[in-house]
Amino acid sequence: MDQTIYRSHVLICTGTGCVSSGSRDIKVKLEDELAKYDLTNEVKIVETGCHGFCEKGPIMIVYPEGVFYCQVKPEDVEEIVEEHLLKGRIVDRLLFKEPLTEESIPSYKQIDFYKKQKRIVLSNCGRIDPENIDEYIAIGGYEAAGKAITEMTPQEVIDEVKESGLRGRGGGGFPTGLKWQFTHDAEGDKKYIICNADEGDPGAFMDRSVLEGDPHRVIEGMIIAAYAIGADEGYVYVRAEYPLAIKRLEKAIAQAEEYGLLGEDLFGSGFNFKLHIKKGAGAFVCGEETALMASIEGKRGMPRPRPPYPAQKGLWGKPTNINNVETYANVPYIIKEGAKAFNSIGTENSKGTKVFALTGKINNTGLVEVPMGITLREIIFDIGGGLTKGKKFKAVQTGGPSGGCIPAEYLDLPIDYDSLKEVGAMMGSGGMVVMDEGTCMVDVARFFLNFTQSESCGKCTPCREGTKRMLEILNRICAGEGKEGDIDLLENLAHHIKDTALCGLGQTAPNPVLSTIRYFRDEYEAHVQDKKCPAGVCQGLAAAYVIDEAVCVGCGMCAKNCPVDAISGKPKESYRIDPDLCISCGACAEKCPVDAISQG
């Protein structure tokens, strides 16, 4: 019997995060076990995109109950099949446990990580099979595109997007409807549309997860935008380092073409739209729109001065609209549910939701989608489950290498485009790195500057030379060779680069340095004047470690782990550290069972 109704669906996450923690093996094992128990015709296995909770992967959700299993291993599969799928008994030990209460939570909707989220862009991620267009259509996919093309004029579509208040999710925050209007109004017989999926910020993976988990949503958003501005051809510019995203996108485009949802005469309206994928070679600067277009044209990926803006002269000199993955992914919702449904979420000037990649020293790392206006505290402590090992919060870095660090005093700041800018950070594409008290802010600034410096394309002098000089100063400060006036010099250089660099990469590169000086100037001063790294990170500066003889039990663990043999003593007696040899690496303090070692 050709069965199409299954009593149970087992969703296995095959996003990049869960694949790397072994979800493919689990799928194979599950197929075997289902066959063994003769359940193949009753239970359907569905591969899905990222659920966002990568920290707890591999993730499996069993419907109809909606039971959420985490950190599933191949050896757990037999028990899940026999106990849950055959006998209907939930396997308690694989449920998620709240870090604070230790309580097991069977349904994922009850988990704190998901409770405070508002999912529009990610609503299908982890819920449908991204490689099967039928599942997307079954939950109402492509209806927004059909509605726009057959029931609305291009201007009506643009007006709806304008009214929704949607702003560019790639970081700049430019009003999307306005951008579309410019390209719509531009003169030209041929227009292009581009999706910027060149996600390059360290630690950011929002766009990848959307492309992997719900590629059709992005395609649908692009169809609507193409119709609105009058483009008949489009490109998705995606980094070659995202093989799974590319594979799923290719499959999705092929399936959409098969249904006639891409190609010629969409919905019998006479509107044509062809979509291509262009793989980028992973240069950070290619996320800048003019460099990105140069790269598609086959030229070296370097930015050019604007104006002319892409809306007037873009790809191959034709009017072009460029938006980010997440921006397009919001569009079907706006057309389908209406601008009002969208602009009822968020703050006065920032509507809707934002996806953040939550990483760093936090319990629940992963991908979260929250309404604009939520506070940092809610994201970090309620959704993120607080800091690891109960450590104290120091700062959160948003916006990647273009952004800044926000200190604890702003934890209750409702976040949107404007509030983040006011405190010297930015929304950026949505990276959010949480730092604890053990983080040296000078070292953080150096890390980000090192990144932008090596990604600088070299076309303009301020970025090429300026960031290099700034990095040299930071390296010097971290090595304990900081000079009086270094901090002022850094600030001075930073402002010059901001004002004179050619593109967004250079103009924002000094932000991490400026924001850390703004909020943590005392740390810079400690490095330069007192030759001390308060967090004990910069090895050139950290004070030597000392052993408290009254506490030491003489186990010898410290001496065994010292990489430079600076620790001497006899077992059962007190050990001591030679301050001249100690490199302050902290290995001894970490191993000490009685916490007898601290920095002097």
Added chain:
Amino acid sequence: MSCTEVTDKLKSLAELRELREKLQKEMATRSDSDKPKLIVGMGTCGIAAGARNILKAILEEVEKRKIDVTITQTGCIGMCEKEPLLDVKLPGKERITYGNLKVEDVKRIIVEHVINGKIVEDLVVGRLEEGGI
């Protein structure tokens, strides 16, 4: 089911909606709407008494009659003597437990109770008011 079976291109919004109707049923397992629930006792006792065949019969009936229900299993509830057990819970109604079932009883329960709302009294072994377990 994949789109490769379809050769015709969609030529209008109406055609897309029609296709959606067809595809929706399969996704119903993943929605949490208030649907009739069929719960089969699948403890060791239930399985020993033949619950697997009851479950298979339910699946066949549901497929044949194209009805929208949630099918789940439960463990032993202590009435091992009366296995195989099947609970039917219609939205807003009390939960009815049927016991000592044979495969041929499944059809009656589905037609009379699940579809027409009439409890098959001669097979009932227990009831739970709404708001119970």
